[in-house]
Amino acid sequence: MAINIGTYNLMKVQRKVEFGVYLDDGDKGILLPNRWVPEETQVGDELKVFIGYDSEDRLIATTLIPKAIVGEIAYLRVRTITSFGAFLDLGIMKDLFVPIAFQQSKMIVGNSYFVSIGLDERTNRMVGNQWFEKELKDNEITLKELELVSAMVYRKTNLGYAVIINHRYLGLIHANEIFKSLEIGKSYEAFIKKIDAKNKKIDVVIGKPGYQKVESEIDVILRLLKEKNGSLPYNDKTSPEIIYQVFGMSKKTFKMALGNLYRQQKITFAENGHIQLVR
Numbered sequence: 001m002a003i004n005i006g007t008y009n010l011m012k013v014q015r016k017v018e019f020g021v022y023l024d025d026g027d028k029g030i031l032l033p034n035r036w037v038p039e040e041t042q043v044g045d046e047l048k049v050f051i052g053y054d055s056e057d058r059l060i061a062t063t064l065i066p067k068a069i070v071g072e073i074a075y076l077r078v079r080t081i082t083s084f085g086a087f088l089d090l091g092i093m094k095d096l097f098v099p100i101a102f103q104q105s106k107m108i109v110g111n112s113y114f115v116s117i118g119l120d121e122r123t124n125r126m127v128g129n130q131w132f133e134k135e136l137k138d139n140e141i142t143l144k145e146l147e148l149v150s151a152m153v154y155r156k157t158n159l160g161y162a163v164i165i166n167h168r169y170l171g172l173i174h175a176n177e178i179f180k181s182l183e184i185g186k187s188y189e190a191f192i193k194k195i196d197a198k199n200k201k202i203d204v205v206i207g208k209p210g211y212q213k214v215e216s217e218i219d220v221i222l223r224l225l226k227e228k229n230g231s232l233p234y235n236d237k238t239s240p241e242i243i244y245q246v247f248g249m250s251k252k253t254f255k256m257a258l259g260n261l262y263r264q265q266k267i268t269f270a271e272n273g274h275i276q277l278v279r
Contacts, residue, residue, distance in 0.1 A: 001026030003059070005051050006070035006119055006126040011061070013045045023049065023061055032061040053094055053125060060093065067091040070117050070126060072167045073152065075185025077112045088115065088128055098128035112185060114154065114164075136170045137200055143169065143192050146209045151190035153182045163190070163204055171202035178206070179244040207253070217249050217257045222266065222277070230277035235269060 022029030068074030115128035
């Protein structure tokens with residue numbers, strides 16, 4: 001039975017012991033300690049667990065959710081430094097080791113860094129690596145325009161923000177399409193606006209594309225109108241900054257949503273410029 005280290009496994013409870021349960025790995029079993037065993041767990045139940053190593057380098061299971069798994073890129077804080085490398089907080093029982101050879105520059109305790117997570121070929125243990133950017137650039141692009149993706153904010157550039165798309169590609173959010181503060185290391189729902197396959201460039205926009213976005217934003221406007229007794233002091237002349245602060249959307253999407261609502265005769269525009277709910 002193959003066990004995938006550094007990621008999630010669906011495993012059957014083999015037997016119970018005083019200090020936890022053993023999960024079936026085709027051999028003696030892997031321990032899931034009591035503190036992570038769900039209530040009313042019985043022999044034969046299947047549990048989704050993360051498999052890693054404990055402080056004594058023994059395979060162990062947990063129902064804790066790590067900040068990232070093998071094959072992903074994460075923005076993690078350094079907890080301790082040794083002469084061999086750094087240990088980063090992965091949010092589970094054991095920190096992620098980043099050898100000195102896998103660091104772009106000397107890491108500092110308390111600072112956070114982007115690392116890709118893989119398995120060491122010799123020890124089969126999870127290891128972090130800062131030298132992942134070339135691989136992202138070299139990956140064959142299989143994305144399509146308008147496809148929904150996860151975009152992790154990587155760094156600020158002269159053009160906007162570089163992002164890591166689905167842990168596999170580098171992309172860019174242009175400054176003129178950013179309508180809120182973006183947090184380094186945080187992932188946002190986004191969509192692919194444009195792909196330049198020849199030059200391996202991908203443009204990304206936060207949110208949903210076209211009318212998929214408009215449909216969801218219509219509900220936001222209607223909800224706010226109902227909360228404010230059917231009237232809001234905004235219209236298509238309101239500044240993009242205020243629209244984003246109030247409605248959480250770009251001015252273009254806001255205008256599209258208003259037009260949609262007006263055609264459906266759900267809103268009207270008062271002489272004082274307010275949006276009013278049609279009752």
